[in-house]
Amino acid sequence: MKPETWLVQAGRPKAPGSPLNTPIVPASNFLLGAYAREDGTPTWAALEEVVGGLEGGQALAFASGMAAAAAVFSLLPPNARVVLPTDCYQGVVGLAEGGPWRLLRLPLGDTEAWVEAAKEADLLWLEPISNPLLEVPDLRAIAGAPRKGLLAVDNTFPTPLNLRPLDLGADLVVHSATKLLGGHSDLLLGVAVAREETLLERLRRARTLQGATPGALEAFLALRGLRTLAVRLERMQKTAQLLAERLQAHPQVERVLYPGLPTHPGHDRARELLRGFGAVVSFVVKGGAEGADGVLGRVRLIRHATSLGGVESTMERRSALPGQGHLPPGLLRLSVGLEDPEDLWGDLKGALEGA
Numbered sequence: 001m002k003p004e005t006w007l008v009q010a011g012r013p014k015a016p017g018s019p020l021n022t023p024i025v026p027a028s029n030f031l032l033g034a035y036a037r038e039d040g041t042p043t044w045a046a047l048e049e050v051v052g053g054l055e056g057g058q059a060l061a062f063a064s065g066m067a068a069a070a071a072v073f074s075l076l077p078p079n080a081r082v083v084l085p086t087d088c089y090q091g092v093v094g095l096a097e098g099g100p101w102r103l104l105r106l107p108l109g110d111t112e113a114w115v116e117a118a119k120e121a122d123l124l125w126l127e128p129i130s131n132p133l134l135e136v137p138d139l140r141a142i143a144g145a146p147r148k149g150l151l152a153v154d155n156t157f158p159t160p161l162n163l164r165p166l167d168l169g170a171d172l173v174v175h176s177a178t179k180l181l182g183g184h185s186d187l188l189l190g191v192a193v194a195r196e197e198t199l200l201e202r203l204r205r206a207r208t209l210q211g212a213t214p215g216a217l218e219a220f221l222a223l224r225g226l227r228t229l230a231v232r233l234e235r236m237q238k239t240a241q242l243l244a245e246r247l248q249a250h251p252q253v254e255r256v257l258y259p260g261l262p263t264h265p266g267h268d269r270a271r272e273l274l275r276g277f278g279a280v281v282s283f284v285v286k287g288g289a290e291g292a293d294g295v296l297g298r299v300r301l302i303r304h305a306t307s308l309g310g311v312e313s314t315m316e317r318r319s320a321l322p323g324q325g326h327l328p329p330g331l332l333r334l335s336v337g338l339e340d341p342e343d344l345w346g347d348l349k350g351a352l353e354g355a
């Protein structure tokens, strides 16, 4: 079964007379012993079946992407060596900085440094398309290098339709299903995926003991969102490529960071690694923070909001957030939604030209 078919077909009840869709099961406990926090629920299980199958492993649903990340970090002993990208989702950086671990930050493009670090590290944490600079590592080389510890990949930006890190040799995949998997900006949910049974059981135990379990409604909505992931992503990527190309040609734009552009420093790595380049386009406008805020104030269709991966296009200036000092001040991160591409371009063009 192709992934596009799997995400429509999997995770459904099979008994005659059942509804086509796995229902929302609001339960803490079940007859004859099962307890939801430990044993899960049918709604979580359906979601886990779909995501696990897409990634080629077994999935566990968590309360949020950060809950899934926190479960992974909780597997580490004190003093563990952790390697994070210099450009990385800020929540994960905060989590790593707050723990009793020895942190090393490496640029995603520096393959040699990652390969070297793998020999000593207890955890390598990678983003295949980094947030928000959209840098792309040579994941194949890093995952194939000898390593001491775990390799975890935050696959939120590519989604399993564009990349399956476990196939390349990663130990763990983490998702913020809040983003593209759910796809409608109406839930918080995370997923961790592993292939190896003991690792999976350690993660399950972490979820059970930390209590970082998803809600029944959230799991249902994420599963419902997943059914349309393939068509959403395809459309979003097509529009993202078009907008990236037009932005690049616009005089008010200094630089566009989209892995689908041949001018992107990670373009060759991205072409080799990914089936598609994702729904997020970052670009630097002239005039620094003020210029970027001006554009944000003038867009009418594109929502000035954080987060990404929803059906509605959103945009924000990431350097306005704490801990983002490495970003160009004029950088805007655009999450491309499902609106008409020409409407979106008209909105961006008008905002860039002060209309």
Ligand SMILES: *Cc1c(COP(=O)(O)O)cnc(C)c1O
Pocket: 064, 065, 066, 067, 089, 091, 092, 127, 131, 154, 156, 157, 175, 176, 177, 178, 179, 188, 189, 190
């Ligand atoms: C949003 C995000 C997270 C955190 O996920 P939540 O669901 O908000 O907890 C982790 N990694 C990446 C790349 C993200 O974009």
